[in-house]
Amino acid sequence: MPTEFLSCGDTALVVQFGETVDAETNRRVMGLDATIRRHAIPGIVETVPTFRSLMIHYDPRRTSREALVGEVEPLLADEGALDASFSRWTLPVCYGPEHAPDLEDVARRTGLSPERVIAVHSGVTYRVYMIGFLPGFPYMGDLPRELELPRREEPRTRVPAGSIAIATTQTVVYPCESPGGWHLIGRTPVPMFTLSREQPVLFRPGDEIRFKAVEAAEYDDIAARAAAGSFTLAPDREVSA
Amino acid sequence: MSDSRPVLRVLGAGFHPTIQDLGRHGAQRLGIPVSGALDPLALRMANVLVGNDEGEAAIEIRLLGPTLEVAADDVRVALVGTEAALEVLGPAGNRLVPAGVSARVPRGWRLRVGAVKDTACCYLAVGGGFDLPAPFGSKSTYVRSGIGGLDGRSLRDGDMLPLTSGAAPAGRERALPADYRAVYGSGAVRVVLGPQDGWFTAEAVERLLSSTFTVSREADRMGLRLDGPELPHARGYNIASDGIATGAIQVPGSRKPIMLLADHQTTGGYPKIATVTSADLPRVGRLRPGAELGFRAVGIAEAEELRRAQEALLAEVLAGVHDAEEATSVRVSALYRENLISGVFSIGTA
Incomplete structure (x- = not known):
């Protein structure tokens, strides 16, 4: 084209x-x-x-x-002009039922078990395509084919901050509470957008992301430290051009 | 906090007023909306009346204005964008300062803007501006994410709005020229078709340009949902999310158009049939639920020319700002008698 x-x-x-x-x-x-x-x-x-x-x-x-x-x-x-530097991150996600209201539904609709949905979602590396919609909202792809679903027919009026969601070929993190029509399959305690941080937005376009399943106790621990301002997620690696 | 720090004390907030300037530019790549005044022309005029830079932050008032007490030696203020008057309440009596005229208000006096019925927004500028942080280069408030303004939110009863200056310079008050409303233009709202007009049926485009639409009750700083004929898509209503310009008219699955305003999301996945010209954005930002409007298509070069002409007109208006006559601020009783308070500030939508 x-x-x-x-x-x-x-x-x-x-x-x-x-x-x-x-x-x-x-x-x-x-x-x-x-x-x-x-x-x-x-x-x-x-x-x-x-x-x-x-x-x-x-x-x-x-x-x-x-x-x-x-x-x-x-x-x-002007090919070759791209600033090819990016960071690789591992984002902790709790896929437990209290943080994953749509996991059962996604499992049913994809014909997979909930455990398999988690394994597939956290089994690949995603690329941040863009930041948009809300401050610090990353669109990441590509979602493995077996998890592809259209958006929910009825969008929720309130999606909690930190929710990890999927729809079409993408997975996203809601940085703040907002309405949303994506399927919620987990939640991260790591803030995506913090105004007081030197880099308020955690991820940048081109970054590579993997999700790591954590138990509810670890989620709570990180969430408490993040709320107290004593938690910073560092990239696994920074790749320069 | 020391008592000597100059502030405006918010005795009554009114309907969620926010601090707005000309917007936060450069952070949309992080997902952060531009925000800023819905009617930037009124903001700029109000600032010039009080001796500020045109782009200084002011209080954006919607529906019902605030009551503020001056806790500074004195302040110079001006209200622009409405025909409602600014009430100045003091121990020596109350007076009304018409919109478009500055006033110096001493310590302990109160400022009040009541119900605003002729516009969705108007601006109260204060000489020297507000001593507030400017995240990403702007003091504009984006409430949804708590960015800018006073603690990232709209004003509340009991707030202390910190002022940059504790005293207003002496001098005559200033007034806008009588014909300043001409800068807004009138008639059908001019749009440039696209960027995704090709995603709609020919009939949808024809309906957009020939119908009368009504601003629905779903109207806020993010956008105005319009009632009127449906605008059918020809290629579905999901595009891969792309950028949004202020004034974009997006059409979701409901086929009802939404005009996106200052707080619009940075990107979106609905096709956009047309975009309001920047010269007509200030009067669109003033529209209240129930207002009727129509659209007329112009080419891109004409749209750019309209904006340049509007800027030239605004420059003339600002050059025409003159010393106010002593009689400009009048006693309340006289103004009520002459029924000058509830004038209509029509934008004309024929």
Whole structure:
């Protein structure tokens, strides 16, 4: 699919690399994002990388769509520009019944046992495709095929902070309490978004995540330390370009 | 906290007022919304009246305003965006300061903004601004995640709003020129089609541009859900989540459009049939439940030109700010008699 420029009113331009979710398309998004940030193009307010497109917010008092397309188009050929550094994380998750209201339902609908759902979910490494929807909300994929389900027909009005959820090809963490239509299969005690932290958002696009099943007692212990401000999750490894 | 620290004491908060400036830009990549004033034109005008930078944070008032007590030597304030007046209550008597005019208010006096019936939002600016932190470069409040403003929330009874300045410089009060409302424009709300108009039937686009819609009761700082004809999708209503611009009109499975405003989520998975032009966002931000509106499509270059023209007009208005006449602040009884309090601030939606 050819790269397209889409207009979002007179304050944003989208560079769309495709309509589907895949790691290669997402890498192109991140590559263009890094390139544009390096070039400091006048009139650009900020850029927002998503699964398969880059949104460029601009100030129509300082530039125009026409001028921006002229600046950005030549950068599309700038391969190898990607800042390929990322971190690998292991995130503790309690899959116990008190934290996993939809686990039984997911098991029934996928034809797997609850134990098998947990083993499959925590058995692979995910890539953070994007942060969006809410502060620090990471979209991670790809979910193993056997766990793929559409979203719930009736979204919940209250999903607890830290909930680990799945739907379609993705798994997510709700950083704060919010409405939500995903299937809740566990909960992490690790805060995804802490305003007072130097890096308020824990994960960045491109990071790699594994989930580690923990018992309720360990969940409670980490949650208590996190609430007291004495818990920090460090990455397993930082990979630089 | 020392008693000498200048504050505005919130005696009565009213309906969840929040601190807002021109928004938090640069953090959407972390999932953090822009927030900021729903009507940035009114915010900018209010700030200029009190001698602030246009983008200083002010109190965004919705439905019912607060009652504040001055705990500073004195403060200069201005209310803009409504025809409701600012009530100044003191030991020497009460007076009404019309919107669009600044006033200096001494220690111990109270400020009150009552019911606001002509707009969804208006702004009370204070000279020097508020002494509050600016996470990610903005004092704007994003309540859902507790970011910005006073402790990340709307104002409550008993709050102490810290002021940057404990005294207002002497000088004549200032007033907006009489025709300042012209900056908002009027008529159908202008939109640029897309980014996903191709996900809708041709009939849906035609309905959007030819129908009258009504703002439903589901209206807040995040967006306005509109009642009106359904806008059917041609390719389903789930896209791989992509970025959202303020003013985007997204259409979920209900086929009812939602206009996304200042607190909108940074990304979303519903197709967006059109996007409100930035020149028309301030008057859209003012819409209350029950308001009727229609849409008209313009090209992207025209939309950009509309915004530049609006900025030029605003610059003229701000250049026309002049010394207020002594008679501008009047005794309550006179204003009630002349029935000047409950004027209508129509945005025109024909």
